[in-house]
Amino acid sequence: MLSVDQFLKLPSQNEFFNVTIANPEIRKNKVSNFSNSKVKPISLVFNKDLNLSNSVIDDGAIIMPQAIVSTSVKIGKYSHINFNSYLAHDCSIEEFVTISPSVTCCGHVTIRRGSFIGAGATIKQGTLDKPRVVGINSKLGAGSNLLTDLPDYKTFVGNPAIEIF
């Protein structure tokens, strides 16, 4: 195992990195360690057969096995889509979002940057005119069922999911 400094000193023609820390704030901080170097972010997409058409996956994203990315989905930089999660049509995942295992995002869901979605949560679908929105740096607890929008910087849990802090 190497430190960041040791890694950056390795002789190579092409260097790539990815940050796997689940906490979005810490992940953002660690990514900044690489920002002034020649190292480039690489997206890691396992099981590409389950990623459908017309989707965009930005650099630094991780899509784990059995995650299904449906059509017209956008996944932003350094976001994690964990095992067995499902992103239905027209979902938009911004940068530094963590989707834990077995999360279901029904269609037209927008998850703003830095948000954390707990394992097994379900997010009800939005519409073309009014997507369901999970706000900036917000959290949705494990097993929750989100039927409303989730405001920026808030934490919702339960079924139906409501604010706890």
Next chain:
Amino acid sequence: MFSNVIGVYGAAGFGREVMFLLSLNLYSLVNAHAPEETLLCLIDDVPSIKES
């Protein structure tokens, strides 16, 4: 000297899962980057993790 080096930061848990999957899927993931000349590195700065 390797043509490519891929570093995965975070060795506490999820990083090890990703590294394992990366080693199994290297050819399909980085076939444009010469997998036979690619070095995989697990990276971490937390002392207790780094020394374990």
